[in-house]
Amino acid sequence: MKRLWINRLGFLRVGCVLVLGALTPLASSASDLRLRLELAWGTDGTAPEGKNLRELDAKGREKLRHFRWKNYWVVKSTQIELDSKGAQKVPLDRCQVDLKTTSDGHLEVRLHSVNDAKEVKLVKTLQHSLEALKRGEFLIIAGDDKEKWNDAWFVIIRGEP
Amino acid sequence: MKNTEQLLDLQAYVDGELSEERRRQVEAALPADLDAQELVAGLRQLGTLIRAHEPEAKVPASREFYWNQIRRQIEAEQPKAPAASVALGWLRWLIPALGVAAVAVVVSTRPVPREITLAGGGDVTDVDVSSTVFRSESDGVTVHWIQ
Numbered sequence: 170m171k172r173l174w175i176n177r178l179g180f181l182r183v184g185c186v187l188v189l190g191a192l193t194p195l196a197s198s199a200s201d202l203r204l205r206l207e208l209a210w211g212t213d214g215t216a217p218e219g220k221n222l223r224e225l226d227a228k229g230r231e232k233l234r235h236f237r238w239k240n241y242w243v244v245k246s247t248q249i250e251l252d253s254k255g256a257q258k259v260p261l262d263r264c265q266v267d268l269k270t271t272s273d274g275h276l277e278v279r280l281h282s283v284n285d286a287k288e289v290k291l292v293k294t295l296q297h298s299l300e301a302l303k304r305g306e307f308l309i310i311a312g313d314d315k316e317k318w319n320d321a322w323f324v325i326i327r328g329e330p
Numbered sequence: 331m332k333n334t335e336q337l338l339d340l341q342a343y344v345d346g347e348l349s350e351e352r353r354r355q356v357e358a359a360l361p362a363d364l365d366a367q368e369l370v371a372g373l374r375q376l377g378t379l380i381r382a383h384e385p386e387a388k389v390p391a392s393r394e395f396y397w398n399q400i401r402r403q404i405e406a407e408q409p410k411a412p413a414a415s416v417a418l419g420w421l422r423w424l425i426p427a428l429g430v431a432a433v434a435v436v437v438s439t440r441p442v443p444r445e446i447t448l449a450g451g452g453d454v455t456d457v458d459v460s461s462t463v464f465r466s467e468s469d470g471v472t473v474h475w476i477q
Contacts, residue, residue: 232471235392235464293461295474305470310461312476 202251202270202299203329208261210314211238211321229325232307238321248329251276265289266324274299280310280324302328340366344373391475395464 209225211233216222225233225241233241245262256269260283267279275296281289297308307327314320342348343356360366464473 232469235395235466235469237388237392293474293476295461297472301472307471309471309473310476311473 202253202276202303203248204251204268204302205246205248205325205327205329206259206261206266207246207323207325208244208264209241209323209325210244211236211241211311211323212317213239213319215240216242225325229307229327232309232325233323236311236321241323261324264292264324266326270299271296276302276308276326278308278310278326297326302326304328336366337369340369341373344370344377398464398466399462 207225207229209229210222222242222244224230225243230241247259247261249257249259249268251257251268251270253270256267259266259268263283265281265283267277267281269277271277276299277296278294279291280293282292283289293310295310298306302308305328307325309323309325311321311323314322339348339352339356343353348356356366360370461474461476464475465471
């Protein structure tokens, strides 16, 4: 009888180890997506006085080399770790980016504009491969600056190591 | 006061469009004709001003950006080459049939299509079409340009 109990406890231990072993990779893959989001301003002019804007880094400028603007000033930059279970809302100055991962291996991006009254308006919804982001691909959403002719804005999303 | 033909000759002279003989005639007459000198000077000044201040049309993206879009569209619209062998003519029927069957399988397994792939490959999907997508595999960048 005692031997039977020992055997049962042994099976229980083995079972726990197996379950934990199966769950560990899931837990690690859920939190391994680190992203950097930047709102950049493309212009031929200089940075506005009084605002402490830094220039977009060399890698970012390389990705934007097909565009014609001379300068790309970073208005806002933030880094996040994306949890696969929940969505994240990332404020970026005058816009907001909602992010969440989908079950089919994509990152869903919902870009909103935010006006002076803090009203949020959906501008664009798209999906991008998580694998591509992990490989270092840049996802950029951009458009003409409606307030300043000849300038443009860029929301840059990149995977971080 | 000059007639229309003389005025047109002066304008053509300024633009360098007169024949050699006519140009010599105009140049010979100019030193004695103050009105014509004044008109020639005015036309030259006007031409300089127009050339200096001609508005330059610029597109909001680079040449490579637009050529990439055009190339993709051309490639997408190019018809497939006909089958090389008559003996394989049945493939003309079999391949579309298999294609239709594959589409039917995909549609039946995904009853609510909600994504449109715009830029090729499986990495980019776009829920609405209000933007132009530029994707470069070699550069590792995808740009959605909001219209």
